[in-house]
Amino acid sequence: MTNEPVDVLIIGAGASGAAIAWSLLETRMRILCLEQGEHLQDRDFPSRREDYELSRYGEFSCDPNVRKLKQDYPVNSQNSCITPVNWNGVGGSTINFLGHWPRMKPSDFRTRSLDGVAEDWPVDYATLEPFYDLNDENTGVSGLGGNPGYPDYSPPLPPIPIGKLGQTLAKGFNELGWHWWPSDVAILSQDRDGRQKCVNAGTCDLGCAAGAKGGTNFTYWPVLENAGVELRTRSRVREILIDQETGFATGVLYHGADGQLHEQKAELVVVACNGVGTPRLLLNSKSQLFPDGLANRSGLVGKNLMFHPLTGVAGVFDEPMLGHEGPMACSILSQEFYETDRSRDFVRGYGLHSGRSTTPMTYALGGYGIDNPIPWGAEHREIMDTVYPYLAGLTVVSEDLPEEINCVTLDPELTDSDGIPAPKINYRLGENTRRMLRHGEEKATELLLAAGAKRVLAKGDDKVWWRAGWHQMGTCRMGDDPEKSVVNGWGRSHDVKNLFIVDGSIFVTSGAVNPTSTIQALALYIGDRIKTNIANLFD
């Protein structure tokens, strides 16, 4: 390992770090990526092991506070109704994400203009569209073209099976005249580029050993490493360094695999640590020039944290729904209630996602992301025998509006294994979200009954899934006004001209869709702008 200066230093080897590295390959700049976790091989994934389900509650939990691996940082979520979940390693959270791949919609980028809430983005759907297409091609996205919910586009691969569960629900949607469509997924429906098509094992959250799921460990990183991008694992960045005279980033301090603290110099620093990790790093990078944290003259680093609060409704049908056969999260998606309708008591909207059902153990323990086991005793027997096999469910995925009260700060006491302060989450549901979720529960119930469910199991309370913090957005948002945003319209810090942020933290609003396709499209767009502006990049 050398610490020779590099042209581009990317912090984080997940969805966005990999995408921007790929975009910058053609510049022939020397690119180094520092990643705090390991580079797991496919044989290491639990999806090849017979005891795979148990790992969901241990070393392969989505919750870093459960995993407690060396590369994980703890998260203080005591003041939050949702806890962030992630994976730290090459691929980032694309290792254990579920591969659902909807795009944001044109209106998502214009919420201020259209609906009078939040802020408009400095980019729009049309600008990002070619980068969505490019990323879909690089990732190997499966889906059905012609979705009336979007301007016309076609995923490169045919859809994965929607299965008996999806077909049953689709008929219910048609009965009610509501929108639905087979989900776009970052999961292969055909063999491609040495990756095996999906085998419908339902183990997407445990690392896809077949390579069917489009984690960047299988998509971008093999290309990047072949092209000479240096990937330095077990390297946790502690602080971004700043020249106090020029105000430019000079590189980073990081804890290496050898346990030592190193300095790595770079001409350009790209932060790709997600909506919690990125503000954490910036807030921990204090200096005389930036006493409140790096790139934080707006005071907005860490503010406006958005998740996608979720709730679920399940129907019990006459026949087994076979929901355990196929990718966990992806069958069909309805966006009937996605756009603002002034007749409702909330603005913006939500999606109804048909999650497939899960395995017996996970169901008995309360479901994926939920710690609320079903009853023991005779009632347990009854539920597992006569409910579990017959379930088809819908997840209500709501748009979260940005509020400064929802934020990431540094915990004054809790630290990771290198002594770096842990993030502390302050988050609560807004009233608009609560109303949206109630509406979603009602509509999901209506749909399930229309699809033939004999009874419907709804929680009927205001609680959302605890481990729903996959989508971490908004904490370093982009914008044209330096007073109201952290980075400009192409990801460059307003305050530090050679510092870029490319992950979900730069989202201005959350939409009501899984964000990874948009995160990567944005990263490719930012890479493109860097290349276009290369001659006067730091002006």
Added chain:
Amino acid sequence: MLTDENQVLFLKVLDEIIPAGGVRRMPSAGVKAVAESVLSATAYSPDAPGTVERLLEAVSTRSPGFSELSSDDRVTVLKAVEMEQPRDFAELVRLTYMAYYSRPEIRPLLGVGEHPVHPHGYVVEHESETLMDELTAPVRARGAAYRQA
């Protein structure tokens, strides 16, 4: 390490947490393999053996002849113990579910493959283009479903 007496008692407790029977004629959780899995589940619950021992002591104290009771009476005792020691009891329930549903012979009884792991998985037929056309026709017929912006 449980005493011989407590090993018997533990199996009886597990028998009630997941009882046998039902329409699928499932076995109960009261078998040696489940008991051993719970006691060795320290990766998922560092104090698993302690949790079990505390609960068994509570059961013995409340009902010295627990093993000889009817199932209904055992459940009554366990509900009382659950009220007294809710955290320990909840942890035992969690670990029992994990141990029981890990057993490959249990899953097929619920219609789930024994070992659906890679590279085998499940065979799921792709819908034909005709079927997808039929299913999506009403959606397409309604036209654009997004706002221009």
